[in-house]
Amino acid sequence: MEVLVTEDWLLKLPKVDLHLHLDGSVKPETILELALHQGIDLPVYDKDQLIPHMRVNDECSSLTEYLSKFHFTTRFLQLAEALDRVAYEVAQQAAEHNCKYVEVRFAPQLHRDMGLTVEETIQHVIEGLNRGRRDFGVRAGVIVICMRHHAIETNLEVVTAAAKFAGRGVVAVDLAGDEASYPPEIFRDVFAESKRLGLPITIHAGEAAGAANVYEAVANLGAVRIGHGVRLRENASILELVRNRRIPLEMCPISNIQTKAVPSWESYPIREYLERGLMVTINTDNPSVSGTNITKEYRVLADRFGFTAPELVKLIMNGVEAAFLEESDKLTLRREMENELSSLGLLN
Numbered sequence: 381m382e383v384l385v386t387e388d389w390l391l392k393l394p395k396v397d398l399h400l401h402l403d404g405s406v407k408p409e410t411i412l413e414l415a416l417h418q419g420i421d422l423p424v425y426d427k428d429q430l431i432p433h434m435r436v437n438d439e440c441s442s443l444t445e446y447l448s449k450f451h452f453t454t455r456f457l458q459l460a461e462a463l464d465r466v467a468y469e470v471a472q473q474a475a476e477h478n479c480k481y482v483e484v485r486f487a488p489q490l491h492r493d494m495g496l497t498v499e500e501t502i503q504h505v506i507e508g509l510n511r512g513r514r515d516f517g518v519r520a521g522v523i524v525i526c527m528r529h530h531a532i533e534t535n536l537e538v539v540t541a542a543a544k545f546a547g548r549g550v551v552a553v554d555l556a557g558d559e560a561s562y563p564p565e566i567f568r569d570v571f572a573e574s575k576r577l578g579l580p581i582t583i584h585a586g587e588a589a590g591a592a593n594v595y596e597a598v599a600n601l602g603a604v605r606i607g608h609g610v611r612l613r614e615n616a617s618i619l620e621l622v623r624n625r626r627i628p629l630e631m632c633p634i635s636n637i638q639t640k641a642v643p644s645w646e647s648y649p650i651r652e653y654l655e656r657g658l659m660v661t662i663n664t665d666n667p668s669v670s671g672t673n674i675t676k677e678y679r680v681l682a683d684r685f686g687f688t689a690p691e692l693v694k695l696i697m698n699g700v701e702a703a704f705l706e707e708s709d710k711l712t713l714r715r716e717m718e719n720e721l722s723s724l725g726l727l728n
């Protein structure tokens with residue numbers, strides 16, 4: 381019997397989210413409270429009126445315009461309590477969408493204005509997620525981000541600190557920020573060091589620049605996953621390399637349209653990628669900046685591309701396979717997901 385992809389069914393579906401930025405996931409009501417506690421003035425004191433300050437609108441024309449929205453939020457995320465709280469609330473929001481596992485990424489160096497060390501920022505995010513796991517049953521891992529506009533030394537400090545938390549909350553490192561202005565080859569030394577320290581690597585690439593950046597990320601920076609990769613279709617041989625190596629793509633449909641990584645839904649390459657054998661996963665990127673959530677991402681795929689229930693389940697299970705988890709933890713997650721899927725009548 382064919383399953384109808386209704387709102388209720390999508391909400392109940394167990395999910396995972398592998399590409400979710402902490403500073404892009406802050407609720408406006410939390411900003412109101414953080415501002416009050418920290419004595420920071422706000423332009424408006426109503427949660428709905430705060431939204432335009434935090435979220436892009438339909439006129440967003442580029443990744444750089446999209447990134448400008450983060451300046452507003454990071455001001456409130458400079459204290460231990462704030463980092464702990466927003467991490468906890470990521471787990472809470474995940475639970476609201478039956479998202480069983482999240483990989484939460486953030487850039488420690490953006491949270492040091494009030495004197496926190498890189499290690500302290502990581503520690504507080506992990507603590508918030510651990511509380512979230514206890515209260516909401518959502519598993520989580522932290523991906524520590526190097527920023528493209530930061531100096532090499534600054535990013536080396538980030539990967540060194542991240543390595544201290546390997547196996548204790550941190551699951552990987554990433555490179556984010558303005559891709560068009562800072563090509564990945566600048567960061568070879570940073571990711572060589574990450575590799576030496578044994579940290580898995582994912583890199584934002586093929587979002588605001590072409591497929592060559594995906595090649596550089598995989599061949600020279602050691603990326604084992606790629607953030608977005610929507611422009612990979614511009615080069616058939618690089619696409620082939622990514623397919624042959626089974627490198628998962630962390631696609632974020634709503635964000636990818638807003639940043640103009642892809643000009644329109646008609647040209648969004650998800651069906652093409654699946655047909656060409658790429659390992660596609662579906663993620664949110666920045667719920668509060670993009671006005672999205674993981675249920676909505678799957679809703680869009682069903683509405684715009686006619687994805688059926690079994691096809692959506694396949695995308696979700698790709699996410700489980702691509703997760704930066706130890707094999708035994710991955711097995712536990714897979715079993716938990718499969719049990720829920722069977723009770724929804726989705727597995728044989």
Ligand SMILES: O=c1[nH]cnc2c1ncn2[C@H]1C[C@H](O)[C@@H](CO)O1
Binds near residue numbers: 443485525558666
């Ligand atoms: O989609 C993105 N591409 C590149 N950089 C991004 C994206 N979403 C968020 N960021 C940046 C802005 C945040 O402040 C930073 C750390 O989460 O990562």
Ligand SMILES: [Zn+2]
Binds near residue numbers: 399401556584607665
């Ligand atoms: Zn991202």
